[in-house]
Amino acid sequence: MNLDEYRGVWVFNEQRDGELVDVGLELLGAGRELADKLETELCGVLIGHNVKDLAAELFEHGADKVYLIDDPITEQYRTETYMKAAGDLVRKYKPEIFLYGATSNGKDLASAVATEVMTGLTADTTLLDVNVEKRLFEASRPAFGGNIMATILCKKHRPQMATVRPKVMKKPERQPGRTGEVIEETISMREEDLRTKIIDIVRDTKKGVNLEEADIIVAAGKGVKDEKGFKLVEDLATVLNATVGASRDVVEAGICGHDHQVGQTGATVTPKLYIAAGISGAIQHIVGMQNSEMIIAINNDPDAAIFNTAHYGIVGDLFEVLPLLTEEFKKALQEETEEGGVPSHA
Amino acid sequence: MSLESISEGRGKKLNILVCVKQVPDTKIIKVNPKTNTLDRSSAPAILNPYDAHAVQEAVRLKEIHGGKVTVLSMGPPQAKEAIKKCVEIGADEGFLISDRRFAGADTLATSYALYKAVQKLMKQDGGIDLILCGKHAIDGDTGQTGPGIARRLLIPPLTNVIKVAEVNLEDRKIQVHRKIEDGYELIESAIPCLLTVEKEINEVEYSPLPNMLKAARYTPIVWTVDDLEDVDIKQLGLKGSPTIVGKMWPPAKSEGAQILAGDSREQVREAVSIMLQQRELFKVKGGERV
Ligand SMILES: Cc1cc2nc3c(=O)[nH]c(=O)nc-3n(C[C@H](O)[C@H](O)[C@H](O)COP(=O)(O)OP(=O)(O)OC[C@H]3O[C@@H](n4cnc5c(N)ncnc54)[C@H](O)[C@@H]3O)c2cc1C
Ligand SMILES: Nc1ncnc2c1ncn2[C@@H]1O[C@H](COP(=O)(O)O)[C@@H](O)[C@H]1O
Numbered sequence: 001m002n003l004d005e006y007r008g009v010w011v012f013n014e015q016r017d018g019e020l021v022d023v024g025l026e027l028l029g030a031g032r033e034l035a036d037k038l039e040t041e042l043c044g045v046l047i048g049h050n051v052k053d054l055a056a057e058l059f060e061h062g063a064d065k066v067y068l069i070d071d072p073i074t075e076q077y078r079t080e081t082y083m084k085a086a087g088d089l090v091r092k093y094k095p096e097i098f099l100y101g102a103t104s105n106g107k108d109l110a111s112a113v114a115t116e117v118m119t120g121l122t123a124d125t126t127l128l129d130v131n132v133e134k135r136l137f138e139a140s141r142p143a144f145g146g147n148i149m150a151t152i153l154c155k156k157h158r159p160q161m162a163t164v165r166p167k168v169m170k171k172p173e174r175q176p177g178r179t180g181e182v183i184e185e186t187i188s189m190r191e192e193d194l195r196t197k198i199i200d201i202v203r204d205t206k207k208g209v210n211l212e213e214a215d216i217i218v219a220a221g222k223g224v225k226d227e228k229g230f231k232l233v234e235d236l237a238t239v240l241n242a243t244v245g246a247s248r249d250v251v252e253a254g255i256c257g258h259d260h261q262v263g264q265t266g267a268t269v270t271p272k273l274y275i276a277a278g279i280s281g282a283i284q285h286i287v288g289m290q291n292s293e294m295i296i297a298i299n300n301d302p303d304a305a306i307f308n309t310a311h312y313g314i315v316g317d318l319f320e321v322l323p324l325l326t327e328e329f330k331k332a333l334q335e336e337t338e339e340g341g342v343p344s345h346a
Numbered sequence: 347m348s349l350e351s352i353s354e355g356r357g358k359k360l361n362i363l364v365c366v367k368q369v370p371d372t373k374i375i376k377v378n379p380k381t382n383t384l385d386r387s388s389a390p391a392i393l394n395p396y397d398a399h400a401v402q403e404a405v406r407l408k409e410i411h412g413g414k415v416t417v418l419s420m421g422p423p424q425a426k427e428a429i430k431k432c433v434e435i436g437a438d439e440g441f442l443i444s445d446r447r448f449a450g451a452d453t454l455a456t457s458y459a460l461y462k463a464v465q466k467l468m469k470q471d472g473g474i475d476l477i478l479c480g481k482h483a484i485d486g487d488t489g490q491t492g493p494g495i496a497r498r499l500l501i502p503p504l505t506n507v508i509k510v511a512e513v514n515l516e517d518r519k520i521q522v523h524r525k526i527e528d529g530y531e532l533i534e535s536a537i538p539c540l541l542t543v544e545k546e547i548n549e550v551e552y553s554p555l556p557n558m559l560k561a562a563r564y565t566p567i568v569w570t571v572d573d574l575e576d577v578d579i580k581q582l583g584l585k586g587s588p589t590i591v592g593k594m595w596p597p598a599k600s601e602g603a604q605i606l607a608g609d610s611r612e613q614v615r616e617a618v619s620i621m622l623q624q625r626e627l628f629k630v631k632g633g634e635r636v
Contacts, residue, residue, distance in 0.1 A: 076531075078533075079493070079496075079503050080502060083497070103526075103527055104506050104525060107489055107490075107505070108493060108503065108505045108506075110490075111453075111489065111490040111492075111494060111503075112493045112494075112497050112503065114454060114490065114494070115454065115493065115494040115497035116497055118454065118588075119454075120452065120587070120588030120589035121453065121490055121589070122589060123489065123490060124487060138592065142597060143487070144372050144375055144485055146372075146597065147372060147375055147376075147377055147597075148377050148594050148595070148597070149596070149597050150593070150594045151591070151592035151593050151594075152589050152590070153589065153590050153591075153592045154588050154589050154590075155588075155590065195501075195502050195535055195536040196502045196533055196534065196535045196536070196539075197535075198531055198533055199532040199533065199534055200531070201526075201529065201530075201531050201532075202529045202530050202531075202532065203528050210527075210528060216627060240628075258545065264372070264487075265395065265396075265545060272627055273621060273627060283372070284372070294620075294621070294624065295603075296617055296620075296621065297603060302605070306603075307605070308602050308603070309603075310602075310603035311603060311604065312603055312604050312605075312606060312617060312620060313603035313604065313606065314606055314613045314614065314617055315613075316610045316613060321613070321614060324610055324611055325617065325618065328615060329618055332618055332622055333628060
């Protein structure tokens, strides 16, 4: 493999129902930095059906080129078709770095493409850099349940690939009017030859389970003891218009559903505010919420590990503290509402 | 390897292969502060929790459709324990591929080695209808091995499965629910195919006594590289791994929380005023927060 044939930083820009997924735009920001350091181009990869118009958005977020595959066969994500589409592009245009959002589809696709073109892939990265001199991509990620950080390198194979966790990179500022070149390719597959078919997509519109995209999460730990304690968490969440999270022990006790679980074997979340009530702070929980912007912990044990990760701590009995929080917030937000419309000076 | 040969001559029963990994319990593992490497001896080895769900699902499907559940693992000799655990859950048979030459494999080299073992197993058993893997292994958290094996076998990977809705052995089709960010997809696939399973798919049940007894006496079959056929040694282990670990370091320790002072009400008042500083979170519009 002649490594010098490979140039350019690529980003897989996943779309769902014709809408770009945020993490792809975030990766255009991160990819731009890598491309600039390497003095090479940044390219978006857009696959779907009737998605051509989305290219403009990619240019405005920093892409120089967009590789487009637009075909009824790729309307919905399927490993079979997307792997072929992306694999063909890689073989033809030879990128040196290829980034994917660590979504269900992004991870699925990256894994398949890595095997298809026989290259290395680093999963769930949170930190990206590049050794310019060696043109070596440095993809770092938490490993072993978050106990350690590791930088993974792929020295002898190209492209160097990574999936990147959503919300870790900053979405770049939009530059209206910025344009670039669309390179359209076709896919040579026929529906009759495919072995998989999407029969239905069931969107879960039920509020309260989309932890990944929540701005505020109030999370319950085993300290809530039972449904009654859990209700106190829900009450606070209602007042804050927040999503309810939970530790695994709460889920396993049957107090709430698995879709509320935060942590290594649940959701990885990055809200602006995370309130942890009665959570001890086991590493498996921490890895799922440590990137929250502000973490407030309530625990009656002053030595609880959660206080190592939280920014602010309330040492106290959650059965007393939660109702007080709900009450104080109600009051405070009521006042804000009454001031509604008056510009704030804060 | 063609798709046909993987399931050639298959009858009306399900032959299921489950790939399982033994992993250190990450809850207990310690990092050596001097070398910044993991002290694996500090943590007991367990069956990867997702793989336990995969075995459970295979056993459930076997109970409905008949057939056989075989498990396959790559790892050091101790990994036999993980296979015995699978027998406890209800697997019929287990194979461990274990050899120095497999060591240091990343996901690409792992999927190659497992693929070679799958080929051999298919010859022995006359076919495999389904391959099940865990969503990911908790030591690497990559979830790349399953799709890698599927690609090598040229069978569809169905990842993040939360439910097997239907198995139709007549038409050789399966329907599963695949978890996506905001719901799930109902996908139909031809059999054979490979599934990676989420925890929601089932509850791992307490093992019935006969299984426990069987597991206690069970010895998994161990293969080395030499037991596999047409193996390209260059694609195995560290040599066959495109990725290498550069450096490792402990994650930044935060300074710890500022514990708020006073009685509960005072603490709460201060906390509320701190949180309210994030004004954009609590914006008000016409009496409705947005
Ligand atoms: C492979 C694996 C994967 C895992 N994945 C996850 C995961 O994804 N997510 C996850 O959360 N866990 C996960 N765990 C489990 C994890 O290790 C912990 O067991 C779990 O997070 C503990 O939950 P907890 O903090 O709610 O319960 P506990 O550890 O029991 O803590 C309860 C806390 O509440 C406090 N408390 C009790 N009463 C009160 C009161 N009245 N007022 C205030 N505080 C009170 C106690 O001081 C204690 O700190 C995993 C474990 C393994 C082995
Ligand atoms: N060494 C191994 N032996 C058997 N199966 C494995 C091995 N490594 C990974 N797998 C399978 O692949 C899944 C995903 O692992 P990973 O890609 O390492 O996250 C696991 O849940 C197993 O089903």
